[in-house]
Amino acid sequence: MTHRIAILGASGYTGAELVRLIATHPDMTITALSADRKAGMAMAEVFPFLRHLDLPRLCKIDEIDFSQVDLCFCALPHGTTQEVISALPRNLKIVDLSADFRLRDAAAYEKWYGAPHKALDLQAEAVYGLTEFYRSEIASARLVAGTGCNAATGQFALRPLIAAGVIDLDDILIDLKAGVSGAGRTPKEMLLHAELSGGTHTYSAGGKHRHLGEFDQEFSKIAGRPVMVQFTPHLLPMNRGILATVYVKGDAKTIHQTLESAYASEPFLQVLPFGQLPSTRDIVGSNYCHLGVIGDRIPGRAVVVSVLDNLNKGSSGQALQNANLMLGLPETMGLTLAPIFP
Incomplete structure (x- = not known):
């Protein structure tokens, strides 16, 4: 059976x-593609790298016949998605890539996104879409909320360690570097080549980044008590990729063994041998996350490095992984292509 997909x-x-x-x-098979300002255009006009594909023309959302759609991906800006999804058929399977349904607490959503949830x-129905940790819930879900790409990168490094109690929960620091595609395609002055190339800068520092809402929610749930991490993101002049350097208190070899054991059967999570650290260049264009662990010169401290492609494993690849489960398909279907190098 071929499943009909709308994006x-x-x-x-x-x-x-x-x-x-x-x-x-x-x-x-893709049966419908929507856009707002670019409605009526061919996908090849918007993205020439896709010109070899036979795709439907971009249209407005209200022009789509959702009775002919089995699953819908929503890749819309946060704040608008909740209203759009509210108007869709209630029997339609949906994977949302925005932030609108990631936070279970309505007050937390309003805190981090500045407006009441509509x-x-x-929101109560949505399942958090970190596939490796919510498989059974995702498989039976109608609405899945994809994670933030930064949030996914940090969680892959930390969730098994928190669950196993092998690190100090009150001393966790995540130092993260992200490529510019994570900021979206809307033109922004700060993303101009002359503004970004040749340097890097922090953003949303000092506990202001919205993905902290996901860290708070998920880490506290695992620990059974409040867990707050320090988190500082940086924007790098590269197109794709996220690298999170996570500083923790704990025995480095125990931390490595914990991650290795937790991810031994995971097809997309690769734990490197102890003492080796991954690079973003090794995961570009793929649905893989690579993790490495080293000890620090200060006894009882360790460094965990997690890398993934923000557009793939951090967003669209994760969304497809979830959709496979929701449709009863093998989880890895369509996602095992090797990374692109160089």
Whole structure:
């Protein structure tokens, strides 16, 4: 059976990445693509790298016949997605790539996103989309909320360590570097080549980054008590990739063994031998996350490094991994292409 797929917000980076991945998926076909300002255009005009594909033209959302759609990906900006999804058929399977349904607590959503949630019934229904830790819930879900790309990178490094009690929960620091595609395709002065190239800078520092809401929610749930991490993101002049350097208190070899054991059967999570650290160049264009652990010169401290592609494992690849589960397909289907190098 070929499953019919719609992608809302197909003119953005995550929408284009979904198209690229689904194009070679054996059990999915794209039947509808939406955009706002670019409605009526061919996808090849918006993204020439996809011109070899036979794709439907971009259209407005209200022009899509959702009775002919089995699963819908929403790659729309946060704040608008909740209203869009509220208007979709209640039997339609949906994977949302925005931030609108990631936080279970309505007050937490308002705190981090600055406005009351407008679809509380859907928020209560949504399953958090970190596939490796919510598989069974995702498989039976109708609405899945994809994680933030930064949040996913940090969680892969820390969740097993918190669960196993092998680190000090009151002394966790995440220093993260991200490529510019994570900021989306909307033109911004700070992302101009002359403004960004040749340097780097912190952003949303001092506990202001919205993905902290996900860290607070997920880490506290695992620990059974409040856990607050220090988190400082930086923007690098590269297109794709995230590298999180996580500083923790604990025995480095025990930490490595804990991650190795937790991810031994995970197809997309690769733990390097102890003492080796990964690079973003090794995961570009793929659904893989690589992790490494080293000890520090200060006894009882360790460094965990986690890398992934923000547009793939951090967003669209994760969304497709979730969609496979929701449709009863093998989880890895369409996602095992090797990374691109150089």
